[in-house]
Amino acid sequence: MNRAARFARDNGLSLVFGAGFLVTLFCQALAGRAEYNGEMRAIGAEPITLGRYLTSADFAVAVTENWQSEYLQFFLYLFGTVWLLQRGSPESKELHRAGTESDEDQRVGAHATPDSPRWAAAGGLRRTLYSRSLGMWMCAVFLGSWYAQSVSGAAAYGEARLRDLESPLPWSAYLLEPDFWSRTLQNWQSELLAIGSMAIFSVYLRQRGSPESKPVGASHESTGVAG
Known part of the structure; x- marks a missing residue:
């Protein structure tokens, strides 16, 4: 090859x-x-x-309103699955492993292996930050894209008001407008539905060969196993 x-x-x-x-x-x-x-x-x-x-603001708001909801999904899922469990789901950890787990389980500090990332073997703030870096990054992208959605949405909304011979609104006022929250909440509810559906459907349904599914012959009660 x-x-x-x-x-x-x-x-x-x-x-x-x-x-x-x-x-x-x-x-x-x-x-x-x-x-x-x-x-x-x-x-x-x-x-x-x-x-x-x-x-244009029209294109920017159409893109960013989807990005922010997707990264919200990742952020909530990453942090939620530290503590929240779903019996029988491969999307959940095993029922006895709720929480941040031990240093030995996570292979950090004295339990790091030769091929572990450098910051996993470090101590103090570096290890604390690295231990949560994925969720923090997803949160940062979510907040950044949500802000971008609000700015571009305010611009697009202002253009529409100008076409109707009305004055555009300042950004702070747009944040209270139904247009902003309609764009936001229609995406949030769909992402929360998708997360919940994946968690519960994967208890009973299978996709052979996928790490997002349990092995085809695994019990419905098997939790935290991948096919």
């Missing part, structure tokens, strides 16, 4: 989903521009180019 084939095999999950993301983002831009230009023609305004649409 040559180097390129090995790289593709070793990184297939991120490569396929990364490529899929770029393709769907481009298609979203095409569809969004077509919809936006349809609205512009309806009010007698000039349509815009794809390049201009990509830098």
Whole structure:
């Protein structure tokens, strides 16, 4: 196996989903521009180019409102599954392992192995931060994309008000508008539904060969095992 084939095999999950993301983002831009230009023609305004649409508030808010909800899902899932359990689900830890677990279980400090990350073997603040770095990163991206959604949403909402000959609202006032919370909550509820559904459906249903599923022949009561 040559180097390129090995790289593709070793990184297939991120490569396929990364490529899929770029393709769907481009298609979203095409569809969004077509919809936006349809609205512009309806009010007698000039349509815009794809390049201009990509830098518009309309496109920015459409993208960021989805990003923030997805990263909220990851953040809640990462921190929630430290303590919350679901009997029979591969998405849950085993029932006796709730909590942050021992240093030995986590292979940190004196229990680190030669190939452990350097900060796992360190002590004090470095190890504390590294021990929670994934959840902290997901939280940071969520908050950043939520802020970006609020700013771009305020701009898009202001443009719509101007077309109706109304004054745009300041960002702080937009945060109290139903438009902002409608965009936000419609995404949050779908992400919470997806997390809960995956946790409970995986108790009884199987996907052979997937680490997100239990082995096909595993008992419904088996918890924290992957196929």
